[in-house]
Amino acid sequence: MPRLTPQEIDAYLAGPHVAHFASIREDGSPHVSPVWYQWEDGKVTVVSGDAAVKTRNVRRNPRVALSVATDEWPYQYVILEGDATVSNDNLKDAVRRIFSRYEGAERGEQDAADLAEGDQKLVAIEIDLGIANTVLLERDVLGSGSTGRSQAICRMHYSNRITTQLAWQSLQVFADFDARVGGRSGFVQTGYLVVVNEADQGGLERNVAMHQEMGVPTSVVSPDDLAKLAPMVTLYDDERAAWEPNSGYADPYQVTVSYAARAREAGAVIASRNPAAGIDTASGRVQSVVTAAGDRVATDTIIVAAGPWSKQILAGVGVDVPLLPVRHQVATVARPVELVPQHPTVGDISQSFSFRPDGSNFTTMGFGDDEEQSDPDAYPQGIDPSAAASARERLARRIPSMSDSYYRGGWSGLFTTTPDWHPILDSVPGVEGLFCAVGFSGHGFKLSPAISKAVAELVAEGKARDVDLSPLRFNRFAEGDLLDSSYRYRVLA
Numbered sequence: 001m002p003r004l005t006p007q008e009i010d011a012y013l014a015g016p017h018v019a020h021f022a023s024i025r026e027d028g029s030p031h032v033s034p035v036w037y038q039w040e041d042g043k044v045t046v047v048s049g050d051a052a053v054k055t056r057n058v059r060r061n062p063r064v065a066l067s068v069a070t071d072e073w074p075y076q077y078v079i080l081e082g083d084a085t086v087s088n089d090n091l092k093d094a095v096r097r098i099f100s101r102y103e104g105a106e107r108g109e110q111d112a113a114d115l116a117e118g119d120q121k122l123v124a125i126e127i128d129l130g131i132a133n134t135v136l137l138e139r140d141v142l143g144s145g146s147t148g149r150s151q152a153i154c155r156m157h158y159s160n161r162i163t164t165q166l167a168w169q170s171l172q173v174f175a176d177f178d179a180r181v182g183g184r185s186g187f188v189q190t191g192y193l194v195v196v197n198e199a200d201q202g203g204l205e206r207n208v209a210m211h212q213e214m215g216v217p218t219s220v221v222s223p224d225d226l227a228k229l230a231p232m233v234t235l236y237d238d239e240r241a242a243w244e245p246n247s248g249y250a251d252p253y254q255v256t257v258s259y260a261a262r263a264r265e266a267g268a269v270i271a272s273r274n275p276a277a278g279i280d281t282a283s284g285r286v287q288s289v290v291t292a293a294g295d296r297v298a299t300d301t302i303i304v305a306a307g308p309w310s311k312q313i314l315a316g317v318g319v320d321v322p323l324l325p326v327r328h329q330v331a332t333v334a335r336p337v338e339l340v341p342q343h344p345t346v347g348d349i350s351q352s353f354s355f356r357p358d359g360s361n362f363t364t365m366g367f368g369d370d371e372e373q374s375d376p377d378a379y380p381q382g383i384d385p386s387a388a389a390s391a392r393e394r395l396a397r398r399i400p401s402m403s404d405s406y407y408r409g410g411w412s413g414l415f416t417t418t419p420d421w422h423p424i425l426d427s428v429p430g431v432e433g434l435f436c437a438v439g440f441s442g443h444g445f446k447l448s449p450a451i452s453k454a455v456a457e458l459v460a461e462g463k464a465r466d467v468d469l470s471p472l473r474f475n476r477f478a479e480g481d482l483l484d485s486s487y488r489y490r491v492l493a
C-alpha cells in the first residue's frame with residue numbers, strides 16, 4: 001500500500017470516516033471502540049459518554065491511538081497517536097461539528113441545541129498528536145556541541161519576520177520555563193541594546209518598526225533615553241541604538257538538560273555516547289539509523305540536528321547541504337563591580353562584537369573573524385589572545401569603566417553557517433522520511449523552544465501550526481531566494 005503524503009493524510013482525515021479509538025485499561029490491555037471524530041489543526045476531537053470506558057481510561061492514562069481506515073479499494077488507513085484530555089469546555093461546539101460531519105448540518109445543529117437543553121452526560125476528548133518511540137542518538141554528551149559553548153543571548157532584534165517570531169515565542173518560554181517546560185532555563189532579563197553606526201540607521205529603524213508591528217516590546221532610543229536606561233554605556237555621535245527591555249541571556253546547558261528530562265518523562269530514549277554512523281534508505285525512503293556500535297534503529301522518520309557535523313551526515317545519503325562551520329570566540333572578564341555593578345546585554349554592530357553580563361561579577365564577550373573550519377573535530381578550541389585583547393578594548397570603548405576589567409578565560413565554538421546565515425528547517429528533498437534542523441549560523445539557541453515545537457509539528461502533522469517555515473526551506477539556496485539581513489555583522493541576521 002503506498003504511503004500517504006502529509007497533504008494526502010490531511011485530506012483523508014477531513015473526510016467523515018468511522019475511526020477506532022484505542023485507550024489503555026487499568027490492567028494495561030487495550031480498549032477499542034468505534035468513534036466519529038473531527039480533525040482540525042493537527043488536533044482530533046471525539047465526543048464520548050462521561051462514564052464510558054474510554055473516557056475513564058483517558059482520565060487515568062491520556063495515551064491514546066486513533067485508527068482511521070477505509071474498507072473499500074483503494075484501501076487507506078492512518079494511525080494517529082497522542083495524549084488526550086477530557087473537557088466539557090468545547091462540548092457544544094464539538095457536538096455540532098462532529099455530528100454535522102456524519103449526519104448533516106441540520107441534525108448537527110439540532111444535536112448541539114438538544115445538548116444545551118440539559119443532557120450533560122457527554123464530554124469532548126481532545127487528542128493532541130505526538131510522536132511516540134523517539135530515540136535521540138548523541139555522539140558525546142548533551143550540550144557537548146555548539147550549544148554548550150553558546151553565549152546564549154536571547155533577543156528579538158532580527159531583519160526578518162520569521163526569526164523575530166521564533167525568537168519572541170522562545171523568549172516567553174525561557175522567561176516562564178518552569179511552568180511551560182519544567183526545570184530551569186537560567187534566564188536573566190538584562191535588557192538588550194543594539195548599537196549601530198549611521199550607515200545602519202535605516203536598517204535599525206526598519207527592523208524596530210517591524211518588531212513593534214509584531215508586538216515585540218522594543219523602541220529606538222535617544223542618547224537621553226539611554227542615559228537613563230543604561231548610564232554606563234557610551235553612545236558616540238555617529239551611532240544609533242534600539243532597546244528591548246525583555247531580553248537577556250539564559251543557560252544553554254540547563255535548558256538542554258531540562259528539555260531532555262521532559263523528553264525522557266514523555267517516553268523518549270536519549271542514548272549518549274552513541275553516534276549515528278549512517279542512514280539506511282531503500283526506494284528513496286529512510287529505513288534505519290546505523291550506530292557506530294553497529295546497532296540498527298529501524299524508523300521511518302529521521303531528523304538530522306547534528307550542528308556542525310550535519311553536512312557529513314547528510315552527505316552519507318547523497319544530500320549536499322550548504323553548511324560551513326566557522327569559529328567564534330568567547331572571552332570572560334571580571335568586572336570592576338564597584339564601578340559597573342550591572343550592564344545590559346549589547347549587540348554592538350558598530351564594533352562587530354557582543355557582550356553580556358555573566359552572573360553578578362563577570363562579563364562575556366563574543367567575537368571572531370568567521371574563520372572557516374572544515375573539520376568540527378579539529379579546530380582551535382581556545383581563544384586567540386590578541387583577538388581577546390581587541391574585544392576588551394572595544395568593551396572599554398563602549399563602557400569606559402570596563403578598562404579596569406581583567407581577563408579570566410575563554411573558549412571557541414563553531415557557528416554552522418548557511419549562505420544567508422539562517423537555519424534550514426524542512427524535510428530533505430529526495431529522501432522520504434528525512435528532515436533537518438541545521439545551519440543555525442550562530443544564533444540558534446535563542447530560537448530553540450519555538451524551533452523544537454515547529455519542527456515536531458512539521459514532522460508529526462506535515463506543517464508547523466503557528467509559524468510559516470517556508471522562508472527557511474531547504475531549496476531556497478538553489479532557488480536563489482535567500483533571506484536578507486540589514487547588517488553586515490551577519491550573526492545579527
Ligand SMILES: Cc1cc2nc3c(=O)[nH]c(=O)nc-3n(C[C@H](O)[C@H](O)[C@H](O)COP(=O)(O)OP(=O)(O)OC[C@H]3O[C@@H](n4cnc5c(N)ncnc54)[C@H](O)[C@@H]3O)c2cc1C
Nearest residue numbers: 139145146147150151152153276307413440443444445446
Ligand atoms: C561561541 C558561540 C556563541 C554563541 N552565541 C549564541 C548566542 O548568544 N545566542 C544564540 O541564540 N545562539 C548562539 N550561538 C549559536 C547556538 O549556540 C547554536 O545555534 C545552537 O546551539 C546550535 O544547536 P544545534 O543543536 O544545532 O547544534 P549542537 O549544539 O552542535 O548539537 C549537535 C549535537 O549533535 C551531536 N552529533 C554530532 N554528530 C552526531 C552523530 N553522528 N550522531 C549523534 N550525534 C551527533 C553533537 O555531539 C552535538 O551534541 C552561539 C554559538 C557559539 C559556538
